[in-house]
Amino acid sequence: MSYVDEVLAQVKTKNGNEPEFIQAVTEVLESLRVVIEANEEQYRRDALLERLTTPERCILFRVPWVDDKGQVQVNNGYRVQFNSAIGPYKGGLRFHPSVNLGILKFLGFEQVFKNSLTGLPIGGGKGGSDFDPKGKSDREVMAFCQSFMTELCKYIGADTDVPAGDIGVGGREIGYLFGQYKRIRDLYEGVLTGKGLSYGGSLARTQATGYGLLYLTDEMLRCNGKTLEGKTVVVSGAGNVATYAIEKAWQLGAKPVTCSDSNGWIYDPDGIDVATLIDVKQVRRARLTEYAKARPNAQYHEGKGVWTVKCDVALPCATQNELNLEDAKALVANGCFAVAEGANMPTTLDATKYLQESGVLFCPGKAANAGGVATSALEMTQNSERLSWTFEEVDSKLKTIMVNIFHNLDDAAKKYGMEGNYVAGANIAGFLKVADAMSAQGIV
Ligand code: NDP
Numbered sequence: 001m002s003y004v005d006e007v008l009a010q011v012k013t014k015n016g017n018e019p020e021f022i023q024a025v026t027e028v029l030e031s032l033r034v035v036i037e038a039n040e041e042q043y044r045r046d047a048l049l050e051r052l053t054t055p056e057r058c059i060l061f062r063v064p065w066v067d068d069k070g071q072v073q074v075n076n077g078y079r080v081q082f083n084s085a086i087g088p089y090k091g092g093l094r095f096h097p098s099v100n101l102g103i104l105k106f107l108g109f110e111q112v113f114k115n116s117l118t119g120l121p122i123g124g125g126k127g128g129s130d131f132d133p134k135g136k137s138d139r140e141v142m143a144f145c146q147s148f149m150t151e152l153c154k155y156i157g158a159d160t161d162v163p164a165g166d167i168g169v170g171g172r173e174i175g176y177l178f179g180q181y182k183r184i185r186d187l188y189e190g191v192l193t194g195k196g197l198s199y200g201g202s203l204a205r206t207q208a209t210g211y212g213l214l215y216l217t218d219e220m221l222r223c224n225g226k227t228l229e230g231k232t233v234v235v236s237g238a239g240n241v242a243t244y245a246i247e248k249a250w251q252l253g254a255k256p257v258t259c260s261d262s263n264g265w266i267y268d269p270d271g272i273d274v275a276t277l278i279d280v281k282q283v284r285r286a287r288l289t290e291y292a293k294a295r296p297n298a299q300y301h302e303g304k305g306v307w308t309v310k311c312d313v314a315l316p317c318a319t320q321n322e323l324n325l326e327d328a329k330a331l332v333a334n335g336c337f338a339v340a341e342g343a344n345m346p347t348t349l350d351a352t353k354y355l356q357e358s359g360v361l362f363c364p365g366k367a368a369n370a371g372g373v374a375t376s377a378l379e380m381t382q383n384s385e386r387l388s389w390t391f392e393e394v395d396s397k398l399k400t401i402m403v404n405i406f407h408n409l410d411d412a413a414k415k416y417g418m419e420g421n422y423v424a425g426a427n428i429a430g431f432l433k434v435a436d437a438m439s440a441q442g443i444v
Helices: 003-014 019-031 033-038 040-045 048-052 101-117 138-152 171-185 205-222 240-251 274-283 289-294 325-333 349-357 371-385 391-415 422-440
Strands: 057-066 072-083 089-095 123-129 161-164 232-235 258-260 264-267 299-302 313-315 338-340 361-363
Touching: 003 019, 003 033, 003 040, 003 048, 019 033, 019 101, 019 349, 019 422, 033 040, 033 422, 040 048, 048 422, 057 101, 057 138, 072 089, 072 101, 072 138, 072 161, 089 101, 089 171, 089 371, 101 123, 101 371, 101 391, 101 422, 123 138, 123 161, 138 171, 161 371, 205 240, 205 313, 205 338, 205 361, 205 371, 205 391, 232 240, 240 258, 240 274, 240 313, 264 289, 274 289, 289 299, 325 349, 349 361, 361 422, 371 391, 391 422
Parallel strands: 089 123, 089 161, 232 258, 232 313, 313 338, 338 361
Antiparallel strands: 057 072, 072 123, 258 264, 264 299
């Protein structure tokens, strides 16, 4: 049995109840076969793949807090410190009822390669809780965040592990988490990214994942003789990533016509209006039905459906496994020629394969959405320097990073005889740096 197959079998046995983690490991190891086979003897002797697929540390803790009725609630808290070979652990915190250890292991594993691809010195981690911020008062969210940080603060630090936001964790939550860290540890340091501008945040961090997604998509299209100019774009999600992807799509001359949340989706033939979307989702924290009320031509549909809309480019920006084989077939049938993942692993394995075999340009999330973590690393640099850069300075660095990421993965795919396979290219380019650092640091 090949080394890759051996490790995949072990991962499936050891993590049988964690389907998302197995899915992520399978996707990565399958596409690394050529690279692993070229160094099989050394990697096998050093158990490199076993170490790469096992988190350095998983922390699980209890998060008790008191709700507005005086009732004590208890949630699970987690931090997965996956790999620190190339820098301190870095990766978001997700607050969503679906959060469990398997989901965070998949996200932490992906983060290792993503962070490596940015070219910046950051390792991979991920954390969060099954707490649902939806429908909670500000006081309840603060009580939860303070309890969560009371435990988490023992394991993180500016040079150890630097969390950021993710689903359900935005500026409000980062503020409460930072306040509690500072209070307990008595350290004013860059322990979290995505902070507010008044206390160490970076300009352009809020926009970074969505903007970065579009910078990379634009470069991928240009390198394939196309542009975004005049193209119809479908976007899923209505959160941080989706909103700023929509904004940058407009700025690059495209027309984004959809967005969605966990209840339903919007088709706006005039193009999604960013100001209305921000007002509905960020200011009023309301449902997308409110968007349709404010825009007479927009249609609201319950459930899922953005992938049935005719488009040139599709950008899944909501959550994992939201674009399946049936959706991929609808996209191809409607003439979609490029898919770039704003969310983490939004496309199922069979859908990815179908899109690639149908000639659709496909860029995986670990490259396409790396702009968020890259800008988080720029926030860490500004915090260390005690300086703040201008929006333009951060945005231009972000653009350079995204263009470089695309060329790194494009070159890696070509070098290993898989031209145009950006999934393989991203995995190979991300892996080589981490594997090299792990080998140099001995058996740890
Ligand atoms: P937000 O919480 O801001 O937004 C998430 C959006 O997706 C919301 O519109 C939400 O709907 C919708 N959504 C969440 N879960 C589901 C579900 N199970 N089914 C349908 N819709 C769902 O999160 P972000 O925009 O920050 O994150 C989106 C994706 O991007 C995630 O995969 C995240 O890991 C990834 N990502 C985020 C980065 C960042 O910088 N924020 C960086 C890199 C990747 P509703 O409004 O109803 O909750």
